Amino acid sequence: MAAVMRTGFCSLMFLVFTSSQSLFERQLTVQLNPGSTSPPPGGDLLHVRALGDNDTLHYLFCSQGAPTLLLIHTNSSSSTLQVDWPQFLARNTSGSLRVEPESSILYSTAVVFSRLLEYDDVNDTADPTSDLFPPYELQNFTWSRLNLTGAAARLCGAVTNTSSGVLCLQLSVFESDGRGQTWPRLIHTANSSQLEVWIDGLLPRAARSRFLLELQAVGGAYPLSRVEVHRSIDDEYMPSIFKASHWVSAANGSSDVQSFVQWKPVAYRRSDPVLEDAMPCRHSDPQPQSAETTAAASGLIQAFYSEPDTFGLNVSFGLAGEPFYNSTKFLSWTVLVGVGSPPVDSFSPLVVAIMAVGLGTPVILLLLGGLWVCVRKKAADSTTAYEPIN
Ligand SMILES: *[C@@H]1O[C@H](CO)[C@@H](O)[C@H](O)[C@H]1NC(C)=O
Numbered sequence: 001m002a003a004v005m006r007t008g009f010c011s012l013m014f015l016v017f018t019s020s021q022s023l024f025e026r027q028l029t030v031q032l033n034p035g036s037t038s039p040p041p042g043g044d045l046l047h048v049r050a051l052g053d054n055d056t057l058h059y060l061f062c063s064q065g066a067p068t069l070l071l072i073h074t075n076s077s078s079s080t081l082q083v084d085w086p087q088f089l090a091r092n093t094s095g096s097l098r099v100e101p102e103s104s105i106l107y108s109t110a111v112v113f114s115r116l117l118e119y120d121d122v123n124d125t126a127d128p129t130s131d132l133f134p135p136y137e138l139q140n141f142t143w144s145r146l147n148l149t150g151a152a153a154r155l156c157g158a159v160t161n162t163s164s165g166v167l168c169l170q171l172s173v174f175e176s177d178g179r180g181q182t183w184p185r186l187i188h189t190a191n192s193s194q195l196e197v198w199i200d201g202l203l204p205r206a207a208r209s210r211f212l213l214e215l216q217a218v219g220g221a222y223p224l225s226r227v228e229v230h231r232s233i234d235d236e237y238m239p240s241i242f243k244a245s246h247w248v249s250a251a252n253g254s255s256d257v258q259s260f261v262q263w264k265p266v267a268y269r270r271s272d273p274v275l276e277d278a279m280p281c282r283h284s285d286p287q288p289q290s291a292e293t294t295a296a297a298s299g300l301i302q303a304f305y306s307e308p309d310t311f312g313l314n315v316s317f318g319l320a321g322e323p324f325y326n327s328t329k330f331l332s333w334t335v336l337v338g339v340g341s342p343p344v345d346s347f348s349p350l351v352v353a354i355m356a357v358g359l360g361t362p363v364i365l366l367l368l369g370g371l372w373v374c375v376r377k378k379a380a381d382s383t384t385a386y387e388p389i390n
Pocket residue numbers: 053054
């Protein structure tokens with residue numbers, strides 16, 4: 001009895017404990033085109049400073065060329081960003097964007113959204129290597145100015161400034177733990193940012209078109225060279241998705257992960273999706289990429305890195321049998337980019353409550369049952385005790 005109670009109680013405490021989250025916070029400061037007197041031609045540069053107790057995360061998001069997010073972690077609470085604008089805009093030298101003092105930099109990671117690929121899936125096999133159309137080079141898109149809302153920024157681009165379809169990215173930087181408002185409702189921490197990518201209204205080049213997105217990850221000492229697929233929890237936040245992919249550096253031991261790109265293998269066919277609008281996606285193995293090509297594609301990479309160590313992969317949307325792109329002409333996918341270990345799912349409060357009820361009810365019943373037996377026994381004892389008097 002006591003053992004059962006203890007087990008139930010311990011499971012309960014374990015659940016409550018694992019579902020609670022830390023209270024680490026960062027102070028965010030948002031700056032658009034820091035140090036520039038006028039909006040720079042060719043695209044904006046966003047700087048979000050996320051100040052911790054004695055470290056700083058510098059998030060840089062830029063559309064000079066292919067959209068790029070650069071994350072620099074320093075061990076100082078007073079590190080600063082320096083941009084030499086004429087050099088930065090010339091896009092032919094490294095060192096035009098720096099974080100000082102340089103000795104405070106622990107490491108850096110960047111993600112470049114380099115290309116959007118489209119293929120004609122005539123036989124509905126979802127084989128992304130056949131019947132490819134010429135790729136959309138995102139560096140050649142016409143990008144809007146950044147639309148800022150707090151510590152979030154939206155960037156939309158199109159093939160030309162007159163085409164109707166757009167590819168948009170929405171960056172959100174967080175000051176504390178939480179969970180995304182929209183599916184896939186990724187868990188985030190104060191050490192991570194979220195990027196949602198979507199295409200809306202882009203005209204497909206075939207009735208049975210499917211899409212791929214090519215990403216390049218640039219690292220300092222430890223490039224992101226492998227993807228680990230982890231199990232994740234199925235709950236009301238993320239129904240029927242059991243996996244999370246973590247693109248991490250190959251530095252030995254998973255506890256040593258310095259930075260990551262994390263996603264769930266799911267995309268959505270509508271901007272306000274229901275469960276049926278979810279679509280599985282797959283990724284290819286990270287491949288080493290040409291440093292020159294990446295630097296040429298992204299102004300931010302060119303400006304910060306002298307020797308960008310780059311790995312790239314493709315994410316393909318939709319499996320055989322899934323509806324084609326032109327069923328909705330919309331596609332959205334979300335990643336988390338951050339430092340330290342990727343956040344892992346914990347049980348949601350609803351699941352905890354259900355499990356608590358599931359585990360708690362038998363315990364209460366046992367307790368009540370035990371009490372009832374005791375009371376009955378006592379009553380019986382009392383009855384016998386009084387019998388002789390009768
Ligand atoms: C970092 O900050 C914490 C609390 O503010 C302090 O206790 C700790 O000594 C600091 N560490 C370093 C290396 O400065």
